[in-house]
Amino acid sequence: MKIDNKGRVLSFSEKPRGNDLKAMAVDTTILGLSREEAEKKPYIASMGVYVFKKEILLNLLRWRFPTANDFGSEIIPASVKEFFVKAYLFNDYWEDIGTIRSFFEANLALTAHLPTEERFHDALLISFSESKYNKVSPSSNLAQIVDSIISHGSFLTDCFTEHSVVGIRSRINSNVHLKDTVMLGADYYETDAEISSLLAEGRVPIGIGENTKIRECIIDKNARIGKNVTIANSEGIQEADRSSEGFYIRSGITVILKNSTIQDGLVI
Numbered sequence: 001m002k003i004d005n006k007g008r009v010l011s012f013s014e015k016p017r018g019n020d021l022k023a024m025a026v027d028t029t030i031l032g033l034s035r036e037e038a039e040k041k042p043y044i045a046s047m048g049v050y051v052f053k054k055e056i057l058l059n060l061l062r063w064r065f066p067t068a069n070d071f072g073s074e075i076i077p078a079s080v081k082e083f084f085v086k087a088y089l090f091n092d093y094w095e096d097i098g099t100i101r102s103f104f105e106a107n108l109a110l111t112a113h114l115p116t117e118e119r120f121h122d123a124l125l126i127s128f129s130e131s132k133y134n135k136v137s138p139s140s141n142l143a144q145i146v147d148s149i150i151s152h153g154s155f156l157t158d159c160f161t162e163h164s165v166v167g168i169r170s171r172i173n174s175n176v177h178l179k180d181t182v183m184l185g186a187d188y189y190e191t192d193a194e195i196s197s198l199l200a201e202g203r204v205p206i207g208i209g210e211n212t213k214i215r216e217c218i219i220d221k222n223a224r225i226g227k228n229v230t231i232a233n234s235e236g237i238q239e240a241d242r243s244s245e246g247f248y249i250r251s252g253i254t255v256i257l258k259n260s261t262i263q264d265g266l267v268i
Contacts, residue, residue, distance in 0.1 A: 009087050011024070028041055028043075048071075108164070110165065111149055111163055143161065143172075152168060153185075168186070169187070171206065173208060181219065186221055187222055203261075204263065217231050223246075226265070226266070229264065
C-alpha cells in the first residue's frame with residue numbers, strides 16, 4: 001500500500017509485481033523507521049487485518065459491493081478512494097501462513113527454547129485460549145518428550161516425541177517416534193471399548209498406532225494412522241496427490257488428511 005505523511009492509505013494493490021511493485025515504494029521513515037531501515041524496507045505490506053466502523057462495513061457489503069468476495073483485492077482498494085483509510089504500523093511478530101510449508105514452520109517455531117525475539121511470552125500480557133471444557137491433562141506414560149508442545153487431553157504411551165506439536169485429544173501409542181511433526185489432534189475421544197472393537201475388526205482407531213515412525217508431517221484432525229507405518233518421504237518427493245489413500249505431499253511435507261485412515265504397515 002501507499003500512504004501519505006499522516007498514514008492515510010492512498011492506494012492499495014494486492015500482490016503487485018514488477019513495475020507495479022516498484023510504483024508502491026514509499027518513504028517509510030514516516031512510520032518511524034530510521035533512514036537506513038527505510039532504504040531497506042521501502043514497501044508497506046498489509047497483514048490482512050482490517051478494522052471498520054460497523055455502519056461503513058455494512059454499507060460496503062450490502063450496497064456498494066454486494067457481489068464482492070475478497071477484502072484485499074476488491075473492497076479495500078475501492079474503499080481507499082472513497083473513505084478515510086489509515087494504516088497502523090505493526091512491527092512485531094507476524095507470519096504469513098498461506099502455504100503448507102509456512103504453516104508447518106510457524107507451528108514448529110513455537111517449540112524453540114527461545115522463540116524468535118522471545119515474542120511468545122510476556123509475563124505482563126498473558127494470553128488465554130478459548131475454553132475447551134476439557135478436564136484431562138496430558139498423560140505421558142513412559143513417554144520421552146524433547147522440544148515439543150503437548151496439548152491438553154492427550155495420551156502418550158511409551159513413545160518418543162521430538163521437535164513436534166501435538167494437538168488436543170491426541171493418542172500416540174507405544175514405540176511411536178514422532179519428529180518434526182504437527183499433529184492437530186481430534187475433535188472427540190473414542191472409548192476404550194470402541195478402540196478394542198475397532199482393533200478386533202482389523203480397523204484403525206483415531207491416533208497413531210504402535211511402532212509407527214513419522215517425520216516432517218502434518219496430521220490433520222481425527223486421522224487414523226495404523227501400526228508399523230512409516231511416514232518419512234524418504235524419496236524426497238516434493239509434490240504428490242494421493243488423497244484416495246488419505247494423504248498428499250506439498251513442498252516435501254506429507255499431509256495426512258482430516259478423518260482419513262492410513263492402514264497398518266503403509267510406507268510413505
